[in-house]
Amino acid sequence: MWNRKLKLRGVGGPKSEDASGRPEASRSVAGYAVSLGRRLLLSLGIVLVLFVNVGGLAQERPNGFYLASPLGLSAGYDNGFIANSEALDDTVVILTSPTFEWIKNTHRTSFSLDYQAEFEIFSRYQNLNAWEHSATLRYSYRIDSRLSFDAGDSFLSTTDASSRLADSQFLLPLGRFQQNSLFAGLKYRFSQRTQLFFRFDNAFTTMTLPAPLTNQFNLMTNAGTVTLDHTLTKHHSVTGSYSYVRVRPFDGNGSAGSSYPAVQTLNAGYLYTVNPGLLLRATGGVVRGPEFAYTAGGALEKQLGGLWLMAGFQRYLSFLGGFAPGVGTANGAIPFADGLLPNSVFEAASLRVRGNLTKRVGLDFNGQMGRASVVGRGVRSLIGQARVDYKLNDRLTVFARAEYYGQNVSEFSSFPLSRSRYFGGLEIVLSRPPETDVASRRRQQIPDAAAAPQAEELQAPEEK
Numbered sequence: 001m002w003n004r005k006l007k008l009r010g011v012g013g014p015k016s017e018d019a020s021g022r023p024e025a026s027r028s029v030a031g032y033a034v035s036l037g038r039r040l041l042l043s044l045g046i047v048l049v050l051f052v053n054v055g056g057l058a059q060e061r062p063n064g065f066y067l068a069s070p071l072g073l074s075a076g077y078d079n080g081f082i083a084n085s086e087a088l089d090d091t092v093v094i095l096t097s098p099t100f101e102w103i104k105n106t107h108r109t110s111f112s113l114d115y116q117a118e119f120e121i122f123s124r125y126q127n128l129n130a131w132e133h134s135a136t137l138r139y140s141y142r143i144d145s146r147l148s149f150d151a152g153d154s155f156l157s158t159t160d161a162s163s164r165l166a167d168s169q170f171l172l173p174l175g176r177f178q179q180n181s182l183f184a185g186l187k188y189r190f191s192q193r194t195q196l197f198f199r200f201d202n203a204f205t206t207m208t209l210p211a212p213l214t215n216q217f218n219l220m221t222n223a224g225t226v227t228l229d230h231t232l233t234k235h236h237s238v239t240g241s242y243s244y245v246r247v248r249p250f251d252g253n254g255s256a257g258s259s260y261p262a263v264q265t266l267n268a269g270y271l272y273t274v275n276p277g278l279l280l281r282a283t284g285g286v287v288r289g290p291e292f293a294y295t296a297g298g299a300l301e302k303q304l305g306g307l308w309l310m311a312g313f314q315r316y317l318s319f320l321g322g323f324a325p326g327v328g329t330a331n332g333a334i335p336f337a338d339g340l341l342p343n344s345v346f347e348a349a350s351l352r353v354r355g356n357l358t359k360r361v362g363l364d365f366n367g368q369m370g371r372a373s374v375v376g377r378g379v380r381s382l383i384g385q386a387r388v389d390y391k392l393n394d395r396l397t398v399f400a401r402a403e404y405y406g407q408n409v410s411e412f413s414s415f416p417l418s419r420s421r422y423f424g425g426l427e428i429v430l431s432r433p434p435e436t437d438v439a440s441r442r443r444q445q446i447p448d449a450a451a452a453p454q455a456e457e458l459q460a461p462e463e464k
Helices: 024-051 437-445
Strands: 064-067 071-083 086-096 100-105 109-122 130-142 147-158 177-189 194-207 219-231 236-249 263-275 278-288 292-304 307-318 321-323 336-338 341-356 361-374 377-391 396-407 417-428
Antiparallel strands (some): 064 100, 071 417, 100 109, 147 177, 177 194, 236 263, 307 341, 321 336
């Protein structure tokens, strides 16, 4: 698309070595890793016994508790990650829990709450071991046939923000990163073709960084947005939006004093649906803040067999990672960003390919090249992520994943950043997520490969 643990306690590598040249710390770490690995495998077996026969049945309105994503286990090598201003490398084991989801639906309301945990275990740097969290709450209430209310909250706690935030424009060192994003909005439908949205967003972002950058990204962001959507024909739709954004240091001690100057944005978007397998998007607008700037973007989405190809360009305010509000037909790619940096603008070109090569082989590739000017410094970044899946059966999938993160300058190190990660693993479907009777009948009529990608809802930032 075109929108695109534990706290660090000082990582300086092994301090001394024994006669064999091995770090002294590794002798105890090795035993710890073996013990912890056995516990993880035991837990995996218990979970399989408890949930392997649980399935998601088609219902008119799904209700109850579900496991909405697979259980994942992977291992690999992480080279060049930054911790305490040093570039390190290590072998890593990652255990990703299923997404535990609770759903409650009635004829007027829809409520869901989900949680997912991830455990990251380093073989050498034990103090970097992490327990990461992501959770999402969604609520929707249909007041009448024209008016509806929506609200949601998304929470993420991670020590590896660069790999967890899909839209981050800056590569960050390892350190506890937390963000909580809340939104509430009203949607009024004038007709089948015209809708009006009022939305309020609030985000808190904190990150553990070494001095003198301790509070650099501890920010609170508020935004109010009004959006008008209009569908001209079945092929053409337009949107216009106005936003008022306020960013202030979370603890009041940031470099901008008590608050950054307010930012106002005015945007327009256009969506051309050539056919169900080909979409063209364009946006443009202006930003009024410390400096006057313009925003622009364009994207192409094309279905090629079982694959969807998405290529685009975007010029917008710099941010550490955000989510698309998901309201409107043509403006979904203009995000409200967590950790928004209103004093700089970034430009990014992106390419995304995802879908199925065959009935068993899946592909997900994401590439992004960006540039920005921060405090008079030209920042260039390159991000590439690729994953190939092979489906052994309905419940078991093996995969291989490779990632690269590069940046020419950084506030967190005195040298250019170059990080690569290589992992292999498996995913086990413990139960299938729920679906409605209507969706079940539609899926039987339309092959999976012909289904277009769904619009992204509010969620914890995409994992890699």
